[in-house]
Amino acid sequence: MNQKATMNVIVPQIYMKSIGINTLSSLAFIFAMLIYAGFSAPFPANPGVAEVLIAFLLVIFVTIPTSVIVIGGGFTLYKQYFAMPVWLHLSFFLLLWWGVFNGGVVYAWGLNDVVRDVIPCIYLFVPLLLLPTINRSKMNWLYILPWLLSLMGVIMAVRFYYVVQISPFEIGKMYYFDNFLYLSYDPSVSFASVFLPIMAVHTWRSKSLIRWICSLLMLMGGVLALGSLMAVAQRAPLGLAAFSYFVYFLMISRKSIKKIMLLLALAIVIGAAAQHQIQSSYDLLMAKQENFGLNGKTDEMMTVIKETSGSVYSLLFGMGWGGLFHDPAVNNIKVSYTHSAVTFFLLKGGIFGLTIFVSYLFWLLRNLLKSMNIQNLPYILSCLVPLMIGLLFQVSYKTLSYGIILTLLCLLYQQRTSN
Numbered sequence: 001m002n003q004k005a006t007m008n009v010i011v012p013q014i015y016m017k018s019i020g021i022n023t024l025s026s027l028a029f030i031f032a033m034l035i036y037a038g039f040s041a042p043f044p045a046n047p048g049v050a051e052v053l054i055a056f057l058l059v060i061f062v063t064i065p066t067s068v069i070v071i072g073g074g075f076t077l078y079k080q081y082f083a084m085p086v087w088l089h090l091s092f093f094l095l096l097w098w099g100v101f102n103g104g105v106v107y108a109w110g111l112n113d114v115v116r117d118v119i120p121c122i123y124l125f126v127p128l129l130l131l132p133t134i135n136r137s138k139m140n141w142l143y144i145l146p147w148l149l150s151l152m153g154v155i156m157a158v159r160f161y162y163v164v165q166i167s168p169f170e171i172g173k174m175y176y177f178d179n180f181l182y183l184s185y186d187p188s189v190s191f192a193s194v195f196l197p198i199m200a201v202h203t204w205r206s207k208s209l210i211r212w213i214c215s216l217l218m219l220m221g222g223v224l225a226l227g228s229l230m231a232v233a234q235r236a237p238l239g240l241a242a243f244s245y246f247v248y249f250l251m252i253s254r255k256s257i258k259k260i261m262l263l264l265a266l267a268i269v270i271g272a273a274a275q276h277q278i279q280s281s282y283d284l285l286m287a288k289q290e291n292f293g294l295n296g297k298t299d300e301m302m303t304v305i306k307e308t309s310g311s312v313y314s315l316l317f318g319m320g321w322g323g324l325f326h327d328p329a330v331n332n333i334k335v336s337y338t339h340s341a342v343t344f345f346l347l348k349g350g351i352f353g354l355t356i357f358v359s360y361l362f363w364l365l366r367n368l369l370k371s372m373n374i375q376n377l378p379y380i381l382s383c384l385v386p387l388m389i390g391l392l393f394q395v396s397y398k399t400l401s402y403g404i405i406l407t408l409l410c411l412l413y414q415q416r417t418s419n
Contacts, residue, residue, distance in 0.1 A: 022137050025061045030148060032057035033404070037152035038159070042186040042399045054400075062129045070128050071096070083131035084410070088363065091356045092125045099348060103320025113336050114322035117348060119398075121321070124341070125360070126403030127410045134411070142411045146195055146379055149404060153192025154221040156183045157228040168227040173280065176231045184228040185394060187386035188401040190237040193229060194244045195382035196222030201248075201266070202378050206258055219266070236393040237385060244381040251377055296329035297339050297393070303328055304343045308350055318350035341390055341397035361391075364406065367413035376412055383409050 032054045039050040059067065069077045073093045079086050100118065103109045122129075134141045160183040161167065164176040178184070200218035205211040229237050249263055307325050308314050319325070325347065326332045329339055338344045345357040368380060383405050390397030 023139070025063075025133065026137055026139050028057040029061035030144075032061070033148055033152055033401075034155070036400060037155040037186075037188065041181045041183065042396065042401075043182055045180070062133055066132050067129065071122075073097075078128075078132075081132035081135065083135060084128055085363070088125075088360060089128060091359065092128055095349060095353055095356045096121055096125075098317070099321040099353065101320070102317055103322040103348075107320050107323060109320065109322030109324065111322075113324065114320075116336055117321035117323075120344075123400055123403040124357075124397060124406070126400075127407040130404075130407050131410060131414075134407070135414075142408075142415055145404065145408045145411065146191075146382065149188050149401065149408070150192040150195050150221065152401060153186070153188035153190070153225045154196075156186050156189050157192070157225045160184045160228045160231070161224075164231070166231070168224060171227050171231050171280075178232075184232050184234065185396055186399055186401055187390065187396050187405055189225050189228060190234075190241065190386045190389060191382050191401075191405060193222055193225040193237070194241050194385050195378060196225065197245070197266075198248050198378045198381065201252070201262055204262060223270070236389050240385040240388060244385055248377060248381060251374060255374065299328040300338055301340070301343050304338060304347045308346060314350060316350045317352050318346065318348045321348060323348055337395050337398065339395055340392050342392070344397065364409055368409060371409075371412040371415075379408065379412060 035050055035057070036054050040054060044051055066081075068074070070089065070092075073090075075086050075089055075093075078089050096118065099121065100114065103114050103117070104111070159181075160176075160178050163178045163181060163183065166176060183189070196218040200215040200222065203211060203218075204215045226238075226241065229241070249260075252260065252263070303325065308318055322336065324334045324336050327335045327338065338347060341357070342354070345353045349356070372380060386396065386402065386405055387409075390402050396402055
């Protein structure tokens with residue numbers, strides 16, 4: 001009887017301790033993302049205190065054992081997490097370490113350049129690291145992540161306005177430059193520019209004052225994020241965002257007359273209030289299209305194909321992590337990146353690396369299609385915009401928030417299978 005009473009006391013204590021540790025590690029992840037948005041940059045040239053602190057907090061969240069299992073190839077142990085397929089873990093392991101061997105030993109690229117390529121590879125496969133901890137956590141990450149990403153995007157947008165010393169009302173006068181911080185190029189900004197305006201309508205209720213206030217705040221945050229994209233004349237994000245609004249309008253038109261009226265009213269009000277900024281920004285976008293076209297991205301792709309087809313070995317396995325080439329998209333400067341995740345993996349991993357990456361993409365796409373419904377539509381549209389940009393148009397695939405968006409897509413599929 002005494003033993004039973006003792007167990008009744010100890011078990012709740014252990015359970016509460018576990019809950020406390022999970023909560024603290026979750027808070028560490030949230031703080032890491034907010035520090036990233038507030039004090040770091042999408043592509044930090046010289047990592048400093050902020051980046052070290054972010055890495056430390058992420059390790060607290062993921063835990064060292066999980067990191068060792070994922071990066072070190074503990075396939076049998078990872079299988080017990082029930083997070084992602086073992087074949088995907090094996091593919092990541094081979095891609096990561098073969099790239100290190102290829103770049104560091106075969107081609108003997110510089111250590112700094114190798115590390116600069118290894119980190120984006122880990123970011124792109126970061127769901128392997130995050131999902132085991134997320135699944136153990138008691139927090140609703142499917143609810144937390146999109147709002148956290150949106151907050152990050154708004155913070156990045158506000159920092160952009162502060163750095164270039166303008167207000168949103170000055171958008172459209174010229175192209176603005178934020179001193180190589182590239183804040184508005186972070187995937188969280190394009191995510192927020194789609195997610196917040198759509199959710200402002202999606203969660204709106206005509207008879208609830210709180211919902212009216214929340215929708216207004218969401219709309220303001222979305223406009224700030226969208227404005228920062230307009231200020232640097234980002235054609236692809238703006239075009240994809242407009243397409244996302246249109247898709248949502250078509251889908252919601254079958255569900256709610258009130259929301260259709262709200263969407264039309266918002267379009268009229270915003271169009272009238274920001275007519276000058278919209279027209280001026282459109283003129284800048286058209287001028288940029290005429291002057292720059294695809295910004296040399298087709299030339300870049302042909303150069304990558306030429307680099308990798310120089311020998312059978314480079315065609316099969318690429319240049320490895322750290323590989324440099326003269327990129328025509330940036331005036332033939334010798335760089336280690338490309339403006340597309342697809343050409344990046346072709347350059348660094350050859351057919352071998354590209355096959356792994358494309359398999360990963362098809363796995364994500366299959367899960368995405370299975371997760372498609374009207375409730376998930378705002379999340380899916382908001383994820384697709386930054387993902388498409390990184391895949392085809394910009395270097396944003398090398399950012400931490402890009403991996404977080406991939407994790408959110410995996411969570412959407414997990415929710416469907418658990419239901």
